[in-house]
Amino acid sequence: MKHIIGILGGMGPAATADMFQKFIQLIPASCDQNHIPLLISSIPDIPDRSACILNHQQDPEQHLLTYLHNLEKAGATCIVIACNTAHFWFDRLQAKSNVKMLSMIDSTVNCAVKMGVKKIGLLATNATVATKLYQNALEKQGIDVVLPTTEGQDQVMESIYLYKAGKIEQSVSLMEIEQQALLEQGAECIILGCTEVPLILSEAMKKQPHFYIDSTLELVKTAIDWYYQQ
Amino acid sequence: MKHIIGILGGMGPAATADMFQKFIQLIPASCDQNHIPLLISSIPDIPDRSACILNHQQDPEQHLLTYLHNLEKAGATCIVIACNTAHFWFDRLQAKSNVKMLSMIDSTVNCAVKMGVKKIGLLATNATVATKLYQNALEKQGIDVVLPTTEGQDQVMESIYLYKAGKIEQSVSLMEIEQQALLEQGAECIILGCTEVPLILSEAMKKQPHFYIDSTLELVKTAIDWYYQQ
Numbered sequence: 001m002k003h004i005i006g007i008l009g010g011m012g013p014a015a016t017a018d019m020f021q022k023f024i025q026l027i028p029a030s031c032d033q034n035h036i037p038l039l040i041s042s043i044p045d046i047p048d049r050s051a052c053i054l055n056h057q058q059d060p061e062q063h064l065l066t067y068l069h070n071l072e073k074a075g076a077t078c079i080v081i082a083c084n085t086a087h088f089w090f091d092r093l094q095a096k097s098n099v100k101m102l103s104m105i106d107s108t109v110n111c112a113v114k115m116g117v118k119k120i121g122l123l124a125t126n127a128t129v130a131t132k133l134y135q136n137a138l139e140k141q142g143i144d145v146v147l148p149t150t151e152g153q154d155q156v157m158e159s160i161y162l163y164k165a166g167k168i169e170q171s172v173s174l175m176e177i178e179q180q181a182l183l184e185q186g187a188e189c190i191i192l193g194c195t196e197v198p199l200i201l202s203e204a205m206k207k208q209p210h211f212y213i214d215s216t217l218e219l220v221k222t223a224i225d226w227y228y229q230q
Numbered sequence: 231m232k233h234i235i236g237i238l239g240g241m242g243p244a245a246t247a248d249m250f251q252k253f254i255q256l257i258p259a260s261c262d263q264n265h266i267p268l269l270i271s272s273i274p275d276i277p278d279r280s281a282c283i284l285n286h287q288q289d290p291e292q293h294l295l296t297y298l299h300n301l302e303k304a305g306a307t308c309i310v311i312a313c314n315t316a317h318f319w320f321d322r323l324q325a326k327s328n329v330k331m332l333s334m335i336d337s338t339v340n341c342a343v344k345m346g347v348k349k350i351g352l353l354a355t356n357a358t359v360a361t362k363l364y365q366n367a368l369e370k371q372g373i374d375v376v377l378p379t380t381e382g383q384d385q386v387m388e389s390i391y392l393y394k395a396g397k398i399e400q401s402v403s404l405m406e407i408e409q410q411a412l413l414e415q416g417a418e419c420i421i422l423g424c425t426e427v428p429l430i431l432s433e434a435m436k437k438q439p440h441f442y443i444d445s446t447l448e449l450v451k452t453a454i455d456w457y458y459q460q
Contacts, residue, residue, distance in 0.1 A: 004273060010262065010265070010267070010268075011262060012261075012262040012265070013250075013253075013254045013259075013262065013265045013268075014254055016250075017247060017250050017251050017254060020243075020246075020247050020250060020270075020272070021247050023243075024243045024244055024247060028396070029394075029395070029396065030394075030395045030396075031242075031278075031391070031394055031395060032240065032241060032242035032243065032274040032276070032278075032394055033274055033275050033276075033278075034274070035240070035242070035243045035272070035274040037240070037272070037273040037274065037275065038240075038243070038270075038272040038273070039269075039270070039271055039272075039273070039300075039304070040250075040268075040269070040270035040272065041269055041304070042250070042265070042267070042268040042269075042270065043234060043267040043268070043269070043305075044262040044263055044264070044265040044267065045263050045267065046262070046263075048261075048262075048263075070269075070303075070304040070305050071304065073300075073303045073304055074269070074271070074300040074301060074303055074304035075273075075300050161261070164259075164260075164261055164262055165259070165260045165261060166258070166259065166260070
């Protein structure tokens with residue numbers, strides 16, 4: 001059977017493109033044909049995940065399910081979601097999907113466990129924080145989570161929306177303040193638990209890569225492992 | 231009707247990712263939902279296009295057609311191909327496709343016409359040059375085409391394969407020699423007529439953007455125009 005990994009993306013498109021690039025960079029290919037087959041859905045009209053969870057606005061589940069099934073129709077045999085907040089719907093989507101799905105949250109937490117981290121920072125959307133997607137999984141593993149202050153968390157969210165709106169410099173400067181605050185609170189490293197955050201902190205990550213766990217990169221590694229195990 | 235642009239890619243994956251990035255960069259979006267919906271097929275087992283045209287090796291048409299139809303099944307209402315050489319099969323694919331296709335060759339030649347260029351260089355694969363995909367279209371418009379020498383063309387092809395194999399520095403140094411040679415032969419500007427070439431010459435393009443017509447960028451502009459006209 002020929003395997004194809006489907007990326008359910010568009011949340012936002014730049015984060016989806018970043019995941020695509022990471023698949024390309026991690027494969028030691030000597031020609032086109034060595035690369036892993038991917039199908040990418042970057043259809044960005046999926047209602048805002050945070051606005052649904054926090055403010056009871058339009059639920060994105062039906063859009064997510066439609067685009068997931070469209071990836072299946074096009075031949076995807078495994079699905080990954082290029083958005084942490086959307087993992088709030090992961091179990092419901094997996095229950096209705098005909099193919100295997102791989103979780104970004106699990107991939108990222110597994111990395112923290114392997115690194116032996118005891119106290120970890122989290123930079124994520126307000127909704128990812130509020131739903132405790134990461135905190136519950138990390139605490140089960142005996143890892144303490146350091147979060148931004150209430151005001152700090154609002155700045156993280158503002159930074160993410162600024163990045164999505166193309167206001168890169170303002171976005172970077174807000175996020176750098178909040179990541180520094182987490183390190184000062186004793187976090188040994190920081191989970192970049194929103195797929196825009198590795199883009200926002202790309203320069204900081206180049207300087208000190210050991211301070212960060214990039215959720216996009218961890219899911220890509222899991223998906224590549226899955227592919228080669230088939 | 232909701233429109234979705236399908237990118238038939240994987241030839242190679244890095245060039246497909248470059249096309250995806252160009253769609254994102256050209257849309258002045260203030261939030262995720264403003265971006266253009268895309269479905270991207272990056273399934274790289276499509277047989278080598280140049281090897282088929284020049285050496286009668288395996289024909290990629292059936293792979294191209296299957297992946298094109300899979301994009302249609304997933305909802306694409308317009309298809310673009312992220313590979314110049316594959317445009318050798320464009321008319322046959324359009325005849326069997328249920329949706330509109332937009333040509334990279336036409337988009338690029340239209341740009342040269344609008345710029346009023348009279349003598350233009352071409353950096354493309356051996357097969358794109360041999361099939362005269364660009365030369366015939368440009369000559370119809372009264373534009374003279376400057377090609378690399380026979381040895382130079384082999385270096386262009388070698389540069390493209392080196393890039394696909396991740397040997398970036400060697401690739402760049404070969405291609406920069408050949409583009410310089412075209413300018414010295416009197417080309418007013420150069421068509422980057424293989425989707426790997428804008429990646430290989432990215433630094434040179436930043437310094438002197440007016441010397442280049444990027445076939446990927448021109449097709450993306452055509453596709454965005456098409457989308458907003460619907």
